[in-house]
Amino acid sequence: MRVLLLLLVSLTVISQEDLSHYKKAMTFKSSWTLYKNAPDNYASYKAFSKSIEDLEASEIKAAAYAYSILGAYFQNKVEYGAITHQKLSDLSQEIGDDKWQGFCRVEQFGDECSVCEGSSEKKRACKKCNGTKTCRNGECRKGQIISLEKIDGKFEEVSTDCSICEASGFCQACGGSGVYKIPCNICRGFGYLLNKMKVREKFKDGLVDMDALVANHILEGFSQDQLAKGKIKRGDRWYTLEEINKMDKSSQLKAERSMLEQRKREQNQRTGELRAKRDKKFNSLENDSILEPEKAKKIIENDFSDEADPVKINLLNIYLKQANLIIKATESENKGLELEAIKLLKEAQKIRDHEVLRSRIRKLKLENLGL
Ligand SMILES: [Zn+2]
Ligand SMILES: [Zn+2]
Ligand SMILES: [Zn+2]
Incomplete structure (x- = not known):
């Protein structure tokens, strides 16, 4: 049992180690940082050169080789540089990018050997x-x-x-x-002597690019780990499927809620508009029941049949009564029953004291008397 447990534990450790591209990238970064700050130091150059071999074929590996070659020049080990340069040119061909090859070409750092005059x-x-x-x-x-x-x-x-x-x-x-x-034993057969000032200048030249590649390498490593864990990228962050589902569900709920709210707002707006329209109608009924009684009657019967406000119901009844009396008065008028008409108008006027009605009654009376 204990053995099995141990086996299980070690398996987990291995698979996690396998996963951690991020960890590897961080390790590479620290060896780069050490080397970058002390390129003349043999130990840092050596450690950096060794760490390159763990990188996958890519632009960062090419760049790292180029920097390792500069390190060899700092150490006066031109032959190491030549070996690494061969690796770099193979890699450049593989990845189809020879940018870093020119960067470290040894000729640019040489001063002609004064002993062999360049003949080596x-x-x-x-x-x-x-x-x-x-x-x-x-x-x-x-x-x-x-x-x-x-x-x-x-x-x-x-x-x-x-x-x-x-x-x-x-x-x-x-x-x-x-x-x-x-x-030539002075230039060891190269025909030129390395000028370390030139190497140092070159070292500074590519630092921004190299640092960017290192930073990108870390990001990539992190992404690879997340992918291996089955995570999914949203924006700048990684989530498990479960988290994604949860987020989607909650955003769906949110969307639904806001749709409902929108609908409610629209509904309220419509209700408000309807209410305003109704209020306008209601207010005009006071005049309409006298000036256009037929129309007023129709509106009261159709549009206000569901009115619940007792004060309004009371007023509506008054308007309706008034309209009915005026309609009847008009009929009497048409039939020449002016007195009947006057009576009805007076009754209507009693309901609501109205100047328009008073003037109509006066007019009817005068005409009736032939004045
Ligand atoms: Zn020489
Ligand atoms: Zn001879
Ligand atoms: Zn001879």
């Missing part, structure tokens, strides 16, 4: 011929060896090819140049 070699006098350039065979004359031979009783000069120089007459060791070349 030194000449020494040939040890075989001591610089004479000629064949070391003492009997060799321009590649020929002359001997005297007795032919037909006479001595004659006979020349044969020198086997040492193969008849060239030159020193075989130096090919007749009289010198041999060795790599």
Whole structure:
């Protein structure tokens, strides 16, 4: 049981370690920060160079290689720089970006070696011929060896090819140049000497870009971890599916609530408008019941049949009564029953003391009397 538990615990630890791209990015950042502040320090250069190998093929890795190459130059280890430069060019090809290759090209940091004058070699006098350039065979004359031979009783000069120089007459060791070349020991065969001031200037040149890449790398690492945990990005933040669902639900509720409120507001507005319209109608009834009794009657019967306010009901009854009396009076008038009409108008006037009615009664009376 204990073993199983231990196994389980270690499995969890491994899978979490696997997940933490963020942690790795942070580790890389700290080695970068250390190195950036002390590029001349061998330990920081070494640690930084080592940390690069954990990076995945990407622009940050290319940039880091370039900076590692500068570090090699600071350490006078041009050959390390050359090895790393090879890695950088392979990587550049892989990711299709050679921006950082030019950044650290060694030629730009060199001053010509004053000893070999840039040829990267030194000449020494040939040890075989001591610089004479000629064949070391003492009997060799321009590649020929002359001997005297007795032919037909006479001595004659006979020349044969020198086997040492193969008849060239030159020193075989130096090919007749009289010198041999060795790599320059001052520049170690590079032909130039690194100027660390130039390296330092270059180091400063790319810092902003490199820092941005490091910061981005951390963000990316964090995102990768979140994705691996099955989280989802919303805006700048990461959420679990559960949280997303919860947020969606609550925002849906919120939307529904605000829709309801909007509807209520619209409803209230409509109700308010209707009420204002009704009030206007109600107020005009006072006049309408006298001037347009038919219309007033219709409005009271149709539009105010549901009126609940007792004060208003009372007034509506008065208006209705008045309108009815005036309608009847008008009918009497038309039939020539002026007295009947006057009576009805007076009754209507009694309900509500109205100047319009009084003047109508007066008019009817005068006409009736023929005045
Ligand atoms: Zn040299
Ligand atoms: Zn020689
Ligand atoms: Zn010879």
